[in-house]
Amino acid sequence: MPIRILKRLTTGPISAAVLSVLLLLSLYILGGATEDSASFNQQYVILLITILVGLTMLVAMIAVNVIRLYRRYKASEPGSLLTTRLLVLFVVIAVIPVSVVYYFSVDFLHRGIDSWFDVRIEKSLDDSLELSRSTLDSRLRDLLRTTELLAVEVADESAASAILRLDDLRQRSGASEMTLFDGNKIVASSNSKDEIVINPNRPDEAIFTDISFGRNYAGLDTIPDVGLQIRIVVRVPLLRADLGVRSLQALYPVTARQRELAASVQEAFSSYTELVYLRSPLKYSFTLTLTLALLLSILSAVWAAFYTSRKLVAPITDLAKGTQAVAAGDYSKRLPLPVNDELGFLVQSFNQMTRRIERARNDEQLSRNKVDEQQAYQACVLSNLSSGVMTLDGERCLQTYNEAASQILSVDLSHIQGKSLHELSAQHARLGRFVEILFEQMEKHQQWREEMTLFGAGGRQVLVCRGVPMTGALEASGDTLIVFEDVTTLMQAQRNAAWGEVARRLAHEIKNPLTPIQLSAERLRHKYLDNMEPESAEVLDRATHTIVQQVEAMKAMVNAFSEYARAPQIKLEALNLNELIDEVLDLYRDEESDLKLTISLDPIMPHVEADAGRLRQLLHNLIKNAIEAMQEVTAKPEIAIRTLCMQESNCRYVELRIEDNGPGWSGDSEAELFEPYVTSKQGGTGLGLAIVKKIVEEHGGMVAAEDRPEGGARIVIRLPVLHSKGQDDAET
């Protein structure tokens, strides 16, 4: 707090101005005191101290300012250099003229004071004093002689008679007072006022001493209550032995005129000698006053220079800081308005400018935010589209794409963003056809639509692709928007639905006439077999037997079809796949069979959500399928069944693998394998694997078939884990 007050005091203009005025006033009084000797006795010192303290304060204030400026200069703060320059300029402008005036003033003062004193005046004063003294001396001599004569007359007077005698003598001589001393004891006294003299004037002890040595005294003395008088003290001649050393003092009046003149001479001489003597102290004190005035002026000027330069530079400093802030991108800075001058106008303009820039920047920010929002919105829409979207520029380079595009193509498109699509076909051979078609169509520069089939590790993939050249502002760039969709599943579903319909019709249309056919055939046999010729009977028997047998076979086939077409409501429940597999395999564990079962089940097996009956059917189908496939080719059939708990990306699922050492899939495409009525076996309905696929898809899983490298076939089934939503598109 005191520091802040001190700071305020040292920087505030009012305090400095008040201090300067006070000091000036003190100086004025001091100047007066030097001339007037009557007044200001004690005040002189107080004034001097006040001025010195004031000057010290000024010096301290300046020192504080100098230190502060030095620090700012060291820290190269903006404006410090300009402040320093202005300060130096102001100080030089103030100090030089004041110093010149000071020099000449002191010089003039000294010469002026010296010129007061004149040798001739001094001489004439000396002379007048001398003249006065000599005049006085002659009168003193006369009076001394007179008094000496009178002393003889009182020489033989006793103390008692002396008074009368003295009275007589005094009247005769014209003295104002006469006193007879014995030693230094008063014997008798008489004065002109005819009063009884109680306390006559006594001469100085030194005079008595002189008298005792026989030296008489004559002099002009100042007598209390009377004034200047001539004092004559003479030794009384020793006439009687009984009397001691006696002396007679006579005081003679000085006429008023003489007294006046003497006083005048004395006064003039005294004053003049005093003045001469005081010449150098006078110079000293005048110089002191002048020097203090000089110091006051210079220090005030320096302080004022500090203040003014700071005031002048402050808006410039503010502007510099403001400009720096603007350069650094801070447009919110507003400068304090200084006084209403050109600098004020400048600052006002600066504030206006920054305000406008800020507004413009805010507007720009707003629109940019809006654009960002729109982009984010579009990106969100794009990424959530199930269709793959890509844009290619005129150079056939990939510009943008969405997540679905990557997924459909099973390629991480981020690697080729900004690169030509040739890279894509070079890296992934299966996409060569896709890229080729794109390029072909893009040559036409018009809207196109194309359906294409790709073959890859994941099997057949049917894509519907649509290309649109960009219109509007982007037309000139030759950009093309490509939207494509994986319709494989869709087509599969359509095909499955069609097959389902066919199966249902078959079941309905074919199964109905089969029973009458079978019954008719059996009836023919019953009625005619016994009555017929043995030859004919044998034909009939064989023919009816064949009819019945084939009808049975047809019934079984139709039943299988209806089984496939039937879409029962599946009942999902949590179950342990391992237990289910064990249960099913128990049916195939026959000691006498050649079949070798290898089972390896993952001990960490989470529950899956499935219909136990359907899964059982699935397992039976697969195992039966494998056994049938192996019967034809190998004497040592082997089936390996494996379960695995897999966790890929964020999708948890269990995997079931069934492998055999049969002939394998013999090059059938995977997609076709699972279609109804596709079979490699004689007498098969071709529905086994189709039903398997149907069941797997009902459970939200997926199925794949592949050849084992060491020979044989492998079926891989993935089923989602309980509470983990199955994702068909988790294929990687």
Add this chain to the structure above:
Amino acid sequence: MVLANSMVFHSRQRYLLAFVLLLLSCQAQALGINIESASTQSNKGSYQLNADIRYELSEEVLEALNNGVAITMQLSIKIERPRTYLWDESIAKLYQRYELKYHALSGQYLVQFLNSGEQQSYLSLAAALRALGRIRQLTILDQALLEDAQGAVVRLYSELDTNALPAPLRPVAWVSDDWKLSSEWFTCPLES
């Protein structure tokens, strides 16, 4: 390091000693007034002071005096009662002012008692100074004003009054030691 410190300390001590000596010598030189004795007596119902003060004027003062400058001496008299735990109780204060000046026409020195205006002339400066320093039967206090004189003391102090000097001389007198003539405080018991 310790040695160096102690050496610094020693040299500091030496400087301090020199400074103190200088101060003392200045004071000794400034002592141009010396109160040699003082005593009080009671007479006709009042206390009276007798004192002998020796005045020795410095060259500068003598020069000023002989050039017609009046010199004023002030004798401060304080009657106090010392107290053990508090500051001394002040009973009375009085100031006696004397003016000494040279009368060029008669060649005499005039001593004027400024309190009463009484004036006396002396043939020599020595006589004038002697007369100045010889205080006899100066009434300082009415006995009726002081009920119990027991333990009361009189303090005396005499100095050259620089403020009474002509104005041009004052700054000089203020800074110069030659003009600082003063005695030390002299204490004597107040006796009846």
